[in-house]
Amino acid sequence: MNSAKLSHRSPTTDHGSQAFPKELASSVAISQSLEELGWIPRPKLLALRRLGIETVEDLLTHFPRRHEDRTEFPQFPREESDVPICLCGEVTKTSLRRFGGWRKIFEVTLQESNPNALSEPLVCRWFNLHYVQKMIATGQRMVVFGKPRLRGKRICMDHPEFEVIENDEEISIHFRRITPIYPATEGLSQRVLRGMIYRLLNELPSTDAGLERLTPSNLAKGERRDAIRAIHFPASWEARDAAHEHLVLTEFFAMQMLIASRRADASIRQGEKHCGAGALLDRLLKSLPFELTAAQSRVISEIRHDLAASHAMNRLLQGDVGSGKTAVAIAAMLLAVEGGYQAAFMAPTQILAEQHYDVLQRWLDPLGIRVALRTAARQEESGPLPLFEHAGNSERQEPQIIVGTHALLYDKVSFSKLGLVVVDEQHKFGVAQRAQLSAREPAPDVLVMTATPIPRTLTMTIYGDLDVSTID
Template structure:
């Protein structure tokens, strides 16, 4: 075949295979085709259909290198029914030797109607020996990388079938109960489907053979996560029973009652903290559902028992918001909270460290500065990690490893609701509490879609809102390619709004501001000394200004659904009617249109998360956790929800009754790598 090239040297081959996720020979069996080509039949030249990939066989009647309009090899191929032109815009000396008049050739490619009649551009060709039979199976087309030809991959896969174990790790009784085909049969079918295979079912991954592969992948994931869950429960943690003194005093002083969902989450967490094994719980809830109060009550339970509690947040703005809230709530109880951030001056940082060392403060709030070696949290009973998907697995482990001899309990919080199917497949090693109701008094937010051509009208609306005593956010576009470009846009927007709204005080916050300057602007906005806050996405989470009732998001089509929902949640925190204006530029891409439609139609974070999953896949929800909870290669938690549930049930049975087969399954899919599942 003309695509054949000398196989790459072993080390080069290993490097190229590694790019495809193939580390061992057995991994080739799970490197499944993207699509298939039918080389099992020959089509007479006169019967070729334009636009379809087909295979012909004939005699080379003429071959010539022409120089105009560009250098190319033009070959005329004849069979008993007619003549077809083969055209090669790039060609090699080997092809010139192969495609000579008189040679019997098979060509496979897509037929197009050209100026001189039907032709194939760059077909795959091979010389036909007299007795050469046609293939008996469809030809697989694999995901590949530069320097690795399809022919080489096919040979490697064929060799892997000869040399690797193909035994079925799923017990026969379980497989029959689940109505799944055998493992080896499914694998061989996907790599070499018969000519009459249903291509649509194969390429849409609906075929029974595909269901078997996806089920095994989900089962391996569930087993690994259930084992991680059991392994964590085997460790010792400080038992922190609810004593009630501080917690009841704290609840009494709150100016509002806890929601039913908050009380339920508090009870679940309190029960976990009382155990002598480490809690690993995810607290998820929509924007404004009151996660911080639940975290504060959990932290108080640790403090009541004489242990430290730490809350870590990914950004300094968010961490400081938590600190200010906790300090305000806990000061009446006579409790001190230490604040640790990378921007602190040495003297302030040392003073906070001394509060922790002396035991005057049993609570600490901060950014990743909390996990630096110089910070002493030797009696850490509870670690709370906010926006947990933004932290790397290593960072979360580092906070946990502060304690010698016992592991702290861990509470992870996320304001990005995780769709149920995703939580079932990726969070099976966690206990999950859901805040699915908003506190009373939250004002519904009206969302409006406005073309950027009407920007002047939006500015007038901002002016009117601020004249009535309200405040507004103006969020600048997300420019992924360049932080510097995003900063420039923010500064330009700040300058133009300062000019157009001269009677109002306009402030600016962005990621490159010095923390002290950022804090000063935020503090001025909180007390209404600044009426309009121009910002980049640093205000996405944690900012709570009840008097702000208008959010304007410029170039809204550039933002992800979760981000739009988070930003919208910065308003509607007071009694005033609140609005979110999404300014968009024309023309909109189809994906951008779908995102704006979803955010306009729904204010339910769980529904938005479900639609975000459909648009973008699971990576954004799992975030840095993905190195621990493997991202699925073939199964789709939303599309294959029924298989997720079956895999969950089967995982428990495999671990209880068939531990050796469970090991075999993990080895097959993960190569024995636990990959930080402890995080």
């Protein structure tokens, strides 16, 4: 397919990233608030906050979701395609058609910049988007991105992404280059967002303060500062790919360092031994109408070893639905209870918490274990609930196992001697939620469970701070 080439290319540096002019004398700090810059209007600041962008670093690390090659454009298609393409043309006609009362179709006809006898116009259509009509006028040059479809005898794009190209001093930022396309929001156009980032890159100080390399030199090539420049305004697709690789490796390396730090902190955090002799566990296993599988017995032994250690347990238990994770969790809680400690069983929903509570009651009532339920809507305890307190028994015994939802995170649920925290379906809880329950002194043991299959490499990457047991 022939392409319409545009002659001007932005200058590049030797390392492959876009060359940025140095005429701006002022410089910004990476940690500086965008509001302190003074040149971003307040409505744009509010729009940026909706994207979670409040500092210079936030904006510089708001990476493009894709790039468009606006150095050259293909000819307008004559057939439809399932692959979205980027096209540029001049608006030759606009029209607004109404149908069905209040419904509207706004159509824009685009013509190629250098048409020939075989060139066909492209019709872009938007349904009930009134603001688009105010943004496009005849004679403007537009870049559109979408899937061409054959509608009758016309080639159309329905609801394409578009950008009006204005011939001003900033045209080199948005046109005749590999152009970044960002996640945006209402009140913040691609043009405005791209211009802000371009200006910030110009105003960065000459030092690498705040943008230092985070990875070893043998892991990622180049500097982080150059990678951030190149991911926004790459001089070539190769430079874009190299910057993307550098930033991905940097992010994974930082995540691994954080996980290693958490693991190191957990290993030196002092805890207590929360393991009993196992008499209660033996009584439970004898009362069950089935025998544990070899995998369940192996995992219980691993947990038992952790409970008997003086450092806090931090273990992930994964297994398919029906593999017997609940039985393993009950065994762990019985060991903690026999050691003289309380156990907390945390479920993501009230229904699941009530189901666990019913199972624990059936299994543990014959053993004399006191179980309580604590959710936002329901609070119950097993065992006798006397109507009158007697003089010699004025204090109710505390529950040994408490089952609940996020209600266990709040102060109204008190633990006098918490030794074990079990979190079911851990992927539905945030890290901060789990930490709030387990951040006690002395540190309780923590067992988190999931039925979501996690490949070994991914498990090591994301849950590297946890010991992993699998019921296979």
